[in-house]
Each structure stands twice: as C-alpha cells, then as structure tokens.
Amino acid sequence: MVRYVLVAIASVMLLAGAARVAxxxxxxxxxxxxxxPVGDAGKMFDTYCAVCHGKEGKGDGPAAKSLAKVPADLTKISAxxxxxxxxxxxxxxxxxxxxVAAHGTRDMPMxxxxxxxxxxxxxxxxxxxxxxxLKAMQK
Ligand code: HEC
Structure with missing residues (x-):
C-alpha cells in the first residue's frame, strides 16, 4: 500500500502578462x-518533518497554517x-x-x-x- 505524506514544493511564480520571475x-x-537514508536524521527531518515544523523545528513550516493545531516548536521540548x-x-x-494518536485526533502523522x-x-x-x-536541537 502506498502511503502519502505532505511535502513542500518550491514553485516559481510567473507574473501574469510579464515574462519574468516574480x-x-x-x-x-x-x-x-x-x-x-536510515542513518541521515537531518535529511529525514527536512524531508518528512519540516513541511509542518519548519526547517529549524520552530513550528513554522509551509503546511502549518492549514492545520487545526499549530505544530509544536520542537526546539523547546526540554524547556x-x-x-x-x-x-x-x-x-x-x-x-x-x-x-492522542490512539484516539485519532492528532494532526501529526503516525x-x-x-x-x-x-x-x-x-x-x-x-x-x-x-x-x-530533536534532542540536539533543544534551546
Ligand atoms: C502534517 C504536519 C506534521 C508533520 C509532517 C510532522 N508533525 Fe510533528 N506535530 C504536528 C502537530 C500539529 C503537533 C502538535 C500536536 C498535535 O498533533 O496536535 C506536532 C507535535 C510533535 C511533537 C510533540 C512535541 C511535544 O512537545 O510534545 C514531536 C516530538 C513531533 N511533532 C515530531 C515530529 C517529527 C520528528 C516529524 C517528522 C518525522 C514530524 N513531527 C512531522 C504536525 C506535524
């Protein structure tokens, strides 16, 4: 079975009528x-987590706005x-x-x-x- 996840895609916007990159x-x-790669946690974070939590883990990824709950700031878990x-x-x-996951109400994928x-x-x-x-990311 194919599993789907959210990904952020950088796209280039063209200004209507003008042939230049806006x-x-x-x-x-x-x-x-x-x-x-299993051993590359940074790559995993960028590929799977940053879309919601942001590249720096602060909870400001491109998909954050469309979620019911704000993604946690992952730099402050210890705090x-x-x-x-x-x-x-x-x-x-x-x-x-x-x-939360067991009751099926969380926004974050399992x-x-x-x-x-x-x-x-x-x-x-x-x-x-x-x-x-994430542990190394704590502020
Ligand atoms: C679709 C958006 C989304 C993605 C993708 C996502 N998360 Fe989350 N995450 C959330 C949201 C929203 C919360 C806040 C709690 C909730 O689910 O309601 C959260 C909470 C968390 C928490 C709990 C923080 C705390 O203080 O208890 C951890 C840890 C976490 N995410 C790690 C990750 C990791 C690691 C990945 C990538 C493998 C990831 N998340 C991918 C949306 C996402």
Missing part, C-alpha cells in the same frame, strides 16, 4: 513517502519539560503510540506506520535517529 513560493502537496529531554515520550509520540511501509526492519532506527536529532 518570486519563489512554496506549495504543499500530498505525495507518496520517499525513502531517505517545556523542566529542562530534561523526555526521550521515551518523544519516540512514542513520533511513532504514534501516544494517547510515523511508525509510515516508516514501516518503507522497511519494517529500520523503522525503529529512524525514530531513534529523529529523537536524537
């Missing part, structure tokens, strides 16, 4: 999930948790095992299923890599 814009579309990075909770959240659709054996490695990546 500026780059980002468009958000659904596209089949693309494989990325919101008395200065400790809650690794287990973050991994469960990314995977989609948290209570990455466990999506990563298993790429390869069952490496899904947990991807989640662990992303958790470490």
């Amino acid at each position: 500026g780059a814009q980002q468009r958000v579309e659904k596209a089949p999930i693309k494989p990325t 919101r948790n008395n200065g400790t990075f809650p690794e287990t909770r973050v991994k469960r959240y990314i995977e989609g095992l948290d209570e 990455w466990g299923d999506l990563f298993r659709s790429l390869n069952r054996d490496t899904a947990q490695l991807r989640i662990a890599g992303l958790s470490d990546y």
Whole structure:
C-alpha cells in the first residue's frame, strides 16, 4: 500500500502578462513517502518533518497554517519539560503510540506506520535517529 505524506514544493511564480520571475513560493502537496537514508536524521527531518515544523523545528513550516493545531516548536521540548529531554515520550509520540494518536485526533502523522511501509526492519532506527536529532536541537 502506498502511503502519502505532505511535502513542500518550491514553485516559481510567473507574473501574469510579464515574462519574468516574480518570486519563489512554496506549495504543499500530498505525495507518496520517499525513502531517505536510515542513518541521515537531518535529511529525514527536512524531508518528512519540516513541511509542518519548519526547517529549524520552530513550528513554522509551509503546511502549518492549514492545520487545526499549530505544530509544536520542537526546539523547546526540554524547556517545556523542566529542562530534561523526555526521550521515551518523544519516540512514542513520533511513532504514534501516544494517547492522542490512539484516539485519532492528532494532526501529526503516525510515523511508525509510515516508516514501516518503507522497511519494517529500520523503522525503529529512524525514530531513534529523529529523537536524537530533536534532542540536539533543544534551546
Ligand atoms: C502534517 C504536519 C506534521 C508533520 C509532517 C510532522 N508533525 Fe510533528 N506535530 C504536528 C502537530 C500539529 C503537533 C502538535 C500536536 C498535535 O498533533 O496536535 C506536532 C507535535 C510533535 C511533537 C510533540 C512535541 C511535544 O512537545 O510534545 C514531536 C516530538 C513531533 N511533532 C515530531 C515530529 C517529527 C520528528 C516529524 C517528522 C518525522 C514530524 N513531527 C512531522 C504536525 C506535524
């Protein structure tokens, strides 16, 4: 089964009537999930997460405006948790095992299923890599 995720596509806008480039814009579309190297968390973040959370993780990606809930500022997870990075909770959240996901009301995709659709054996490695990546992003 093909799984779809949101992706941001940079498109070039042409000014009506004038043959010149007016500026780059980002468009958000659904596209089949693309494989990325399992060991490259930065590439995974840019490919899968930045569309909502923003390149810097601050919650300001191009798809953020169209979501019911504002994507979390991922640079402040520790700050919101008395200065400790809650690794287990973050991994469960990314995977989609948290209570919100269980009740089907969260905006964030369940990455466990999506990563298993790429390869069952490496899904947990991807989640662990992303958790470490977020940990290094804390301000
Ligand atoms: C479609 C938009 C979207 C995408 C793509 C997305 N997220 Fe999220 N994320 C959200 C939203 C919205 C929230 C806020 C809670 C909710 O779901 O209602 C959130 C919350 C989170 C949280 C919880 C933060 C906290 O303080 O508890 C983590 C961790 C997280 N996202 C990580 C990721 C990672 C890692 C990826 C990429 C693999 C990702 N997100 C991709 C929308 C998204």
